[in-house]
Amino acid sequence: xxxxxxxxxxxxxxxxTPEDMERRYPPRNLPEGAVVSRMAPSPxxxxxLGNLVQGLTSERMAHQTGGVLFLRVEDTDSKRxxxxxxxxxxxxxxxxxxxFDEGAGTGGDVGDYGPYTQSQRKDIYHVYxxxxxxxxxxxxxxxxxxDLEQMRKDxxxxxxxxxxxxxxxxxxxxxxDEIEAQIRAGKPWVLRFRSTGSIENKHTFKxxxxxxxxxTENDIDQVLLKSDGIPTYHFAHAVDDHLMRTTxxxxxxxxxxxxxxxxxxxxxxxFKLPQYAHIGPLMKMDGESKRKLSKRKDPELALTFYKxxxxxxxxxxxxxxxxxxxxxxxxxxxxxxxxxxxxxxxYRKLNPAGSLFDYDKLCNVSKNxxxxxxxxxxxxxxLGFSAEFDPEFHALLIxxxxxxxxxxxxxxxxxxxxKDLATWKEARPYMGFxxxxxxxxxxxxxxxxGIPEILGAFADGYDEADAQDVWFDRIxxxxxxxxxASDMKEYKENPEAWKGSVADVSNFIRIAVTGxxxxxxxxxxxxxxxxxxxxxxxxAAIAGLEV
RNA sequence: GGCCCUAUGGUCAAGCGGCUAAGACGACGCCCUCUCACGGCGUAAUCAUGGGUUCGAUUCCCGUUAGGGUCACCA
Numbered sequence: 044x045x046x047x048x049x050x051x052x053x054x055x056x057x058x059x060t061p062e063d064m065e066r067r068y069p070p071r072n073l074p075e076g077a078v079v080s081r082m083a084p085s086p087x088x089x090x091x092l093g094n095l096v097q098g099l100t101s102e103r104m105a106h107q108t109g110g111v112l113f114l115r116v117e118d119t120d121s122k123r124x125x126x127x128x129x130x131x132x133x134x135x136x137x138x139x140x141x142x143f144d145e146g147a148g149t150g151g152d153v154g155d156y157g158p159y160t161q162s163q164r165k166d167i168y169h170v171y172x173x174x175x176x177x178x179x180x181x182x183x184x185x186x187x188x189x190d191l192e193q194m195r196k197d198x199x200x201x202x203x204x205x206x207x208x209x210x211x212x213x214x215x216x217x218x219x220d221e222i223e224a225q226i227r228a229g230k231p232w233v234l235r236f237r238s239t240g241s242i243e244n245k246h247t248f249k250x251x252x253x254x255x256x257x258x259t260e261n262d263i264d265q266v267l268l269k270s271d272g273i274p275t276y277h278f279a280h281a282v283d284d285h286l287m288r289t290t291x292x293x294x295x296x297x298x299x300x301x302x303x304x305x306x307x308x309x310x311x312x313x314f315k316l317p318q319y320a321h322i323g324p325l326m327k328m329d330g331e332s333k334r335k336l337s338k339r340k341d342p343e344l345a346l347t348f349y350k351x352x353x354x355x356x357x358x359x360x361x362x363x364x365x366x367x368x369x370x371x372x373x374x375x376x377x378x379x380x381x382x383x384x385x386x387x388x389x390y391r392k393l394n395p396a397g398s399l400f401d402y403d404k405l406c407n408v409s410k411n412x413x414x415x416x417x418x419x420x421x422x423x424x425x426l427g428f429s430a431e432f433d434p435e436f437h438a439l440l441i442x443x444x445x446x447x448x449x450x451x452x453x454x455x456x457x458x459x460x461x462k463d464l465a466t467w468k469e470a471r472p473y474m475g476f477x478x479x480x481x482x483x484x485x486x487x488x489x490x491x492x493g494i495p496e497i498l499g500a501f502a503d504g505y506d507e508a509d510a511q512d513v514w515f516d517r518i519x520x521x522x523x524x525x526x527x528a529s530d531m532k533e534y535k536e537n538p539e540a541w542k543g544s545v546a547d548v549s550n551f552i553r554i555a556v557t558g559x560x561x562x563x564x565x566x567x568x569x570x571x572x573x574x575x576x577x578x579x580x581x582x583a584a585i586a587g588l589e590v
Numbered sequence: 591g592g593c594c595c596u597a598u599g600g601u602c603a604a605g606c607g608g609c610u611a612a613g614a615c616g617a618c619g620c621c622c623u624c625u626c627a628c629g630g631c632g633u634a635a636u637c638a639u640g641g642g643u644u645c646g647a648u649u650c651c652c653g654u655u656a657g658g659g660u661c662a663c664c665a
Contacts (some may be wrong), residue, residue: 085665142616153602188663195662205661233663242593243638259593269663276665299594300660322657323596335655365614369603372614394603396596397658404602404615414628461627518624531623549624561626 046179050217052226053234054173054185057166061174061313063578064167068156068286072151077110081146082136083283085117090135091344092100092233092336092400093295098141099363100322101102101293103388105144110290114146115283116160119273129160156287161279168274170314171282172234179312183232184214185225204242204344206236206263215264226414229410234268244550248302251320253289261303285314293390296321296397320390323397325366336400343400353428353467355416358409366406368392379415406465414460418452421464425451428467436471439478450474451569453563462502464473474572476557477572484558484578488588492585493525493543494551497590500524501552502581507574522548556583 071079079099080586084094105112111244114133118124130149144533145154152159160472162209174182184207186194191207198205213224214238225232240260248258267278299321309316327341336344343349349359352428364383374386413421429437440447451474454461463473488494500521509517519529527548528534528541538544553565556577562568569577 057604083665087665117665123664137646184663188665191662199591202591231663253595256595263661266663271663273663275663279665296595298661298665302594327659328601337656366602369614372602376614394596399601399605401601401615407615410627457626463627515624544624546624553625559626563626565624 044179045219046177047527048171048220049182050176052219052223053176054169057169057173058511059166059170061171064170064286066287066472071288071374076108076300077290078104078108079111079113080105080286080293081115081284081287081289082141082143083115083117083280085120085123085130086125086132087123088125088128088131090132090346091338092346093344095139095346095359096135096325097140097293097295097365099139099360100367100393102141102322102391104291104293104320104390107383107388109146112142113154113156113287114143114148114159115148115287117276117279118159118160119269119279120161120277121162121271121273139346140361144458147531149433150422161283162273163273163281163557164279166269167286168278168282169272170272172278175267175311176234180235180237182215182237183222183226184235184264184266185230185232186214189313201306207265208238210264212264222311226413231476233266233270234424235264235303236311237263237310238264238307240303246306247302248306251318252323253299253321253395254295256299258303258306261307263304265304277301277308278307281308281312281314282315285312288319290556291318291320292319293322295497296323298357322393323395326397326399328399333397333399335397341403351432352407353469354405354465355412355424355430355467358405358412358465361412362405362408364388365404366394366398408463409465409546410427414455414462418455421451421455422448425467429470432468434470436475436481439480446477446571448546450477458560463563469536469563476559477568479576482558484554486554486585488551488584489547491547492550494586497521497525497548497551497586498555498588502585505569505574505578507570507577514566514569518548518552519545526564552581556558556580 047390082094082098082101084090087314093351102112104110114136116129116132128145133143133147133149135141143153145156145159146152147157148303172181186207190213193208194211195205198211212235214235238261242259242262244260246258246260248256250256264277265277268274280292283289284562300425302319302321324335325344327336327343338344346359349356361371361375361381364386368386368388369392371386375381375554379387416424422440425447426437426440451470454463464470464559471481476483501518504517505523506514520544522529525548526542528538528544531544532544534541536546549565550560552564554560556565557568572580
């Protein structure tokens with residue numbers, strides 16, 4: 044077979060050689076140990092937790108070593124492409140603190156190793172495709188979809204391995220004349236890799252997170268170029284990561300089965316293999332068993348879900364970091380206010396298996412994150428959320444910023460901050476009663492004696508200027524007056540001696556003022572509500588009870 | 591079905607040949623001069639299984655079982 048002629052036939056327009064490519068994309072000049080890594084998502088418009096997990100790992104590895112993180116858009120599947128997806132992708136990732144040093148950007152490419160969008164790299168791939176044909180390592184295949192389907196059926200019946208290999212590789216050794224005839228007839232073709240591997244051969248391979256793994260050689264003649272001349276992932280991966288001088292590839296472990304082929308391809312192309320880190324998928328409980336989080340079934344996979352639920356981005360970030368490096372949580376406890384980038388991230392800590400996604404844990408992390416924020420910060424974030432998801436609440440919040448911040452400041456700061464909020468969505472039910480527009484009385488008063496009189500007595504004597512202890516002494520005095528115990532200890536020893544306790548009295552007032560039986564500290568609540576609102580609500584409650 | 595990965599409490603997990611097997615979330619109980627939210631204390635709960643190797647295995651090796659992933663002109 045005259046491979047040179049075949050190559051000319053297939054790629055008449057390709058004049059560049061691999062050597063030209065090497066000159067155009069020389070090795071990077073970086074210090075020893077610097078990691079060059081990348082995110083290489085396909086622009087489907089759907090940014091998910093998996094992207095973030097992978098991206099965060101790459102980002103930390105690159106930036107912690109003084110290396111480079113770049114973004115490459117893998118748009119080789121035109122069927123799946125969604126317009127505007129690249130922009131969404133970049134903005135979402137930036138939102139989560141992943142910044143690229145290089146690569147595709149909203150304002151065009153940045154960096155010397157571009158283009159960073161695969162659909163613009165066709166010429167580059169063809170240089171290597173032609174080279175492989177010239178050296179007999181690739182050949183055209185004219186099988187139709189039907190042909191391949193038939194092959195698959197046949198293999199299923201015979202219970203043999205699936206795929207285009209051995210005697211099933213029908214175009215592997217056809218003559219040049221036959222190929223030429225097909226091309227002249229305008230038949231579409233794909234370029235296949237001529238595999239010399241055997242499934243009898245095993246090799247050990249060192250993966251950064253899985254450790255030593257056993258690979259079975261690939262014996263399938265995989266597709267390198269699709270019939271439209273666009274490369275498959277495998278081929279693009281090899282060419283791009285070589286020319287872009289990637290040192291570390293972080294990806295989901297669903298890629299593990301195609302790793303033998305990638306190893307084979309890099310070798311055939313004469314490329315140095317990068318280091319690989321295959322990370323386990325995020326799982327979810329589905330009835331009795333676990334399964335990988337799925338795009339179709341699980342809304343919590345999409346990053347937009349967390350935005351709509353009102354999780355601060357820093358909460359999601361912290362949660363993911365905690366999943367990746369379990370010692371992050373301890374570090375955070377010791378360094379409550381430190382920047383997460385000062386944490387020593389290690390790929391060695393990554394779990395080789397898949398972890399179950401834990402919503403409760405995320406909430407807990409988020410409560411801690413929010414509790415560490417200032418009232419000012421909470422207000423700003425809440426505003427951002429409500430503007431998009433709760434305009435009515437948003438309008439109330441911006442009407443009187445100081446009022447809102449005072450509310451959000453209750454129990455904030457200090458050693459033991461309140462942790463009421465895990466999401467911004469919870470803010471409205473938490474603090475709604477501060478606004479007359481949202482205030483409702485849905486909590487009934489308990490069946491206990493003297494409630495209207497007690498409320499009346501409190502309203503009559505309420506003085507906004509009272510300090511907290513004076514304020515509470517007044518409540519105790521009212522308790523005594525109406526036959527309720529003012530001392531909790533005494534009451535607990537002998538509850539029968541009283542109608543109730545000062546806790547009950549406080550509760551009557553709480554229900555009257557907030558409409559609920561639980562609220563933050565009543566003194567603080569009343570200070571913020573102001574005397575007029577407090578007494579108005581007390582009077583209204585009394586009127587309601589007397590009807 | 592072939593190939594590959596994984597296996598410590600309900601969940602996330604420390605552990606890397608010798609420990610009464612950390613810690614966190616969740617659950618439950620108690621305490622904390624008004625509820626709630628915090629905080630404190632405590633309880634229950636884990637090394638899948640069978641064989642080796644070893645003076646000694648949660649830890650190393652093999653089998654079994656279970657779970658997961660993957661077998662496209664998708665990434």
